Amino acid sequence: QTVVTQEPSLTVSPGGTVTLTCASSTGTVTSGYYPNWFQQKPGQVPRTLIYSTTYKHSWTPARFSGSLLGGKAALTLSGVQPEDEAEYYCLLYYDGAWVFGGGTKLTVL
Amino acid sequence: QVQLLESGPGLVKPSQTLSLTCTVSGGSVSSGPFYWSWIRQHPGKGLEWIGYVYHSGNTFYNPSLNSRLMISLDTSKNQFSLNLRSVTAADTAVYYCVRWDCSGACHSDYWGQGTLVTVSS
Numbered sequence: 001q002t003v004v005t006q007e008p009s010l011t012v013s014p015g016g017t018v019t020l021t022c023a024s025s026t027g028t029v030t031s032g033y034y035p036n037w038f039q040q041k042p043g044q045v046p047r048t049l050i051y052s053t054t055y056k057h058s059w060t061p062a063r064f065s066g067s068l069l070g071g072k073a074a075l076t077l078s079g080v081q082p083e084d085e086a087e088y089y090c091l092l093y094y095d096g097a098w099v100f101g102g103g104t105k106l107t108v109l
Numbered sequence: 110q111v112q113l114l115e116s117g118p119g120l121v122k123p124s125q126t127l128s129l130t131c132t133v134s135g136g137s138v139s140s141g142p143f144y145w146s147w148i149r150q151h152p153g154k155g156l157e158w159i160g161y162v163y164h165s166g167n168t169f170y171n172p173s174l175n176s177r178l179m180i181s182l183d184t185s186k187n188q189f190s191l192n193l194r195s196v197t198a199a200d201t202a203v204y205y206c207v208r209w210d211c212s213g214a215c216h217s218d219y220w221g222q223g224t225l226v227t228v229s230s
Contacts, residue, residue: 001172048216098158
């Protein structure tokens with residue numbers, strides 16, 4: 001069974017920069033896994049921030065960016081705001097099926 | 110504006126079938142290139158992709174659920190549905206219906222509000 005791994009938790013200071021990563025048990029994550037990143041705040045519905053590695057939705061703040069880094073998919077937040085405190089999930093594509101990572105709880109402190 | 114609304118029983122007995130419907134407004138389930146999907150979230154846990162149905166009716170399922178799962182379209186009602194057989198307490202979750210736009214790179218753009226389904230006797 002394919003496992004997608006994220007950091008369980010990260011803490012960042014307001015105004016700082018943080019990178020969340022997403023690894024696949026099958027090996028190197030490439031653009032062919034079409035990495036998606038979702039943000040979910042408590043009591044809210046998840047929303048897509050990044051898709052197909054680097055693409056942003058119209059609602060995605062400019063401080064969020066997606067990339068491939070060291071064999072993983074990555075989500076970087078530059079100039080973190082207090083409202084960025086949330087759970088972040090990555091999603092990878094595997095030949096017709098998608099698998100979510102376990103999520104990263106980002107604390108802004 | 111596209112809206113998705115989940116409906117169905119909030120309580121299902123073990124071994125029975127969980128059936129949910131997603132009613133779509135502001136768009137047609139028979140129009141491409143959209144996938145209509147279900148995603149669930151166990152209480153206090155992460156997200157799990159369940160599967161989706163293409164506007165043509167082709168389906169793709171989570172391999173771990175494949176033997177119990179059916180997702181289908183009802184174009185006459187502009188709905189799509191989820192049927193999960195032989196449920197256990199492990200199927201207790203909030204179930205979201207989600208549209209995926211594959212006009213370019215596939216991405217989810219519209220989510221329902223989610224509906225909690227509890228499996229319990």
